[in-house]
Every structure is written in structure tokens, then in C-alpha cells.
Amino acid sequence: MSNPRKSRPAPLPRSLLFIPVLQESWIAKASRFQPDGVILDLEDSVPPAEKPRCRTLVRGQIATLAAAGIRPLVRINGLDDGGFDDLEHVVAPELFALVVPKSGTREQILELCDRLSWHEGRVGVPRGATRLVLLLETAWGIRDGHDLLRLSPRCLGLFGALSGPIVGDIARAVNILPSVEGDEQAFYASRLVLDTRAAGRELAVAAITGTALDDLALVRRLAERARRFGMTTLALIHPAHVAVANAVFTPSAEEFAEAVGLILAMAEGERRGLGAVRYRDRMVDYAMLPQAESLLDEALRRNPGLAAGLPADPVFEPWRRPLTQS
Numbered sequence: 001m002s003n004p005r006k007s008r009p010a011p012l013p014r015s016l017l018f019i020p021v022l023q024e025s026w027i028a029k030a031s032r033f034q035p036d037g038v039i040l041d042l043e044d045s046v047p048p049a050e051k052p053r054c055r056t057l058v059r060g061q062i063a064t065l066a067a068a069g070i071r072p073l074v075r076i077n078g079l080d081d082g083g084f085d086d087l088e089h090v091v092a093p094e095l096f097a098l099v100v101p102k103s104g105t106r107e108q109i110l111e112l113c114d115r116l117s118w119h120e121g122r123v124g125v126p127r128g129a130t131r132l133v134l135l136l137e138t139a140w141g142i143r144d145g146h147d148l149l150r151l152s153p154r155c156l157g158l159f160g161a162l163s164g165p166i167v168g169d170i171a172r173a174v175n176i177l178p179s180v181e182g183d184e185q186a187f188y189a190s191r192l193v194l195d196t197r198a199a200g201r202e203l204a205v206a207a208i209t210g211t212a213l214d215d216l217a218l219v220r221r222l223a224e225r226a227r228r229f230g231m232t233t234l235a236l237i238h239p240a241h242v243a244v245a246n247a248v249f250t251p252s253a254e255e256f257a258e259a260v261g262l263i264l265a266m267a268e269g270e271r272r273g274l275g276a277v278r279y280r281d282r283m284v285d286y287a288m289l290p291q292a293e294s295l296l297d298e299a300l301r302r303n304p305g306l307a308a309g310l311p312a313d314p315v316f317e318p319w320r321r322p323l324t325q326s
């Protein structure tokens with residue numbers, strides 16, 4: 001068996017909490033809810049008359065979040081609606097990524113990358129350091145998500161939604177009527193994840209919308225659906241939803257035990273000269289190992305103390321050492 005514990009990227013965020021830039025007091029309180037990231041919103045949650053003032057606030061808010069150990073993202077305005085004007089105020093060394101709404105055309109993304117290079121040089125940020133998450137809210141953007149991602153190494157992944165019974169930009173773009181059951185969203189959700197992975201990216205974000213703010217059971221239901229579809233991250237509009245997202249996207253005790261058992265069974269089988277073994281009344285082979293190893297990585301990132309309980313088998317030695325993140 002190969003050693004899976006080589007240098008790996010830092011873990012993807014599980015939860016991204018939207019906070020309007022104009023709600024300055026909310027920024028200071030964000031750490032109470034322990035989101036992995038905060039999306040500072042300059043777009044839909046800011047009235048047009050307030051946008052100039054909010055632009056002057058956002059760089060300080062980025063620094064505040066980074067100092068608290070929270071990844072700062074900024075949703076800029078649409079590129080046809082002031083987004084290019086936002087760049088002067090949002091490029092900063094602490095910024096995790098820009099969320100680009102209504103991402104739709106090749107020409108727009110290439111122009112955005114060019115302008116970012118200029119702003120990075122202006123403020124002393126390394127060229128290419130400003131990453132992009134493409135929010136697909138138009139039919140042509142949804143259709144071309146894979147190709148848009150491949151335009152630049154700045155592009156980290158795609159951003160969509162899984163909705164309860166509410167019609168927003170994405171539902172209008174693809175002419176669906178969202179329901180709690182969500183079968184009408186299956187193609188859209190799977191397409192977003194497939195385009196992300198086929199482009200060699202990992203970050204696939206789903207905004208959870210259309211729920212009553214206090215309906216945590218429905219939030220969990222949508223979060224679990226998003227994870228089953230292959231989404232990696234949830235974007236949330238209420239702080240009470242953060243704990244749900246973090247729980248759903250953290251490997252459970254049962255998943256951890258399953259992964260440990262499968263890795264151990266394969267190691268014992270390999271020592272007997274076998275490449276496929278029986279584990280919990282089913283056959284497993286090398287194809288199942290990468291997922292189990294990735295799950296073990298993620299579980300130990302979130303809770304390093306779990307390493308102390310790993311079986312004594314030598315196959316787990318790589319997991320007893322700290323993981324170097326690239």
C-alpha cells in the first residue's frame with residue numbers, strides 16, 4: 001500500500017457565512033459561530049447608495065477576520081455592475097478568495113484576471129495570489145462552468161445552490177421550481193460538481209436557501225443532500241446554520257471507524273498477497289482506499305487527538321505524524 005500522507009493542501013472550508021459589509025458589528029461577532037470562512041458581501045445585501053461607503057470598509061474587515069483565524073472572502077458586484085470598481089478595495093494579502101457573481105463569459109473572467117494582476121502589483125500582493133470562486137447564476141455560466149474554471153489557475157471552484165421552496169437567480173436561470181424534495185435540482189447539482197472535478201478543482205460550494213431561519217432540521221437535510229451530491233462546502237445566510245454545516249461536513253465517528261477498518265483490512269490482506277478482501281460482509285479492493293484515506297486525513301485535521309486511538313498496525317504510522325500542508 002502506498003503512503004497517502006504526503007504534503008496536501010489545507011482542508012477546504014466546510015462553512016462560509018454571508019455577512020453584509022455594511023453590518024460592521026456582525027463582523028466582530030463572527031468568531032462566536034466558528035465558520036471556516038466569511039463571505040463579506042458587497043453585492044445583493046448592500047443598497048446601491050451604500051456601496052461606495054462599504055467599499056472603504058472591506059479591507060479592514062478582511063484583516064479582522066484573518067486575525068480571528070477565519071478565511072475572508074468577498075462577494076464583489078457583478079462585473080457589469082460595479083465589480084471591477086470593487087477591486088481597488090478588496091485585493092489584500094489576507095484575502096482567501098473573491099466570489100464572482102453571475103459569472104458567465106470567458107471575456108469577463110480573463111479581463112478580471114488581468115485587472116487583478118494590476119491591483120496585486122499596486123498593493124504588493126504576489127501576482128496570482130487573489131483566487132476566484134465562480135458563482136454560476138446564469139444559464140450560460142452554468143452551461144460553461146468547466147471551461148470558465150480552466151481559464152486561470154486563480155479559479156478555485158464553482159459556487160451554486162441547493163434550495164428549498166424559493167425561486168432565486170439560479171432557479172430562474174434554469175427554469176426550475178425548487179422543492180424540499182429537490183429532485184428537480186439533481187442534474188444542476190451533479191453538473192456543478194462534475195465540472196469542478198473535471199477541471200481539476202475541488203471546491204464545490206452550495207448556498208443553502210429557501211429555509212425558515214429557525215428550521216435547522218431542513219438546513220441539515222439540505223446540507224446532507226449537498227454532501228451526498230459531492231459538494232464540499234456550504235454557504236449560509238444565518239449564523240445558527242454554521243454549526244449544522246460544520247457537523248455534516250466533518251467525518252462522523254461511524255465514518256471514521258469505517259475508514260480505519262477498511263484500511264486495516266486491506267493492509268492485512270496485502271500482507272497475505274491479496275488485493276481484494278472481505279470487509280463487513282462485502283468485497284473491497286484498492287479502488288476503495290483513496291476515499292478511506294482522504295476521510296481519515298480530514299477527520300484527523302479536525303481532531304488530531306483521534307490519532308491516539310488508531311490501531312497499532314504499522315499501516316497507520318503515517319497518520320500518527322503531523323500532516324504537512326502545502
